[in-house]
Amino acid sequence: MDRSAPKRFRVTRRNDIDRIFRAGRRANDARLTLLAAPNGLDRCRCGVGVSRRHGSAVRRNRAKRLCREAFRLSRAELPTGFDFMLVPRVGAELTLSGLQESLVRLAPRVARPAKEAAE
Secondary structure (H helix, E strand, C coil): CCCCCCHHHECCCHHHHHHHHHHCEEEECCCEEEEEEECCCCCCEEEECCCHHHCCHHHHHHHHHHHHHHHHHHHHHCCCCEEEEEEECCCCCCCHHHHHHHHHHHHHHHHHHHHHHHC
16 A cells, blocks of 8 residues: 555645535534535545644644654555545544544544435
8 A cells, every 4th residue: 555645645725625625424423523525536545633722833744744644654544535534623632543533533423414415
């Protein structure tokens, strides 16, 4: 399994981000809010949103790096054909293993209903 993180696995366009927030399904736990919307591609993509309530730029950037790395390491276990938006919870203890666990547990919950609706 290729574990690199090329740009084709990232959600970068504002239109795509807006679509995920507007039409995507949402699930959350103590660490993470995960949104997902079908993307019509043969791969999953990831975007990260961290608000200023997380603190300084250093803290926000660390949260984003951890979320991106959790996605990169968990990509093989996630359903394909979806754009995911990861939004870490303010005040939550963010660790790489914890974010991976949350991502793998929440992804099927947000992807399954969207797949059934498309069929």
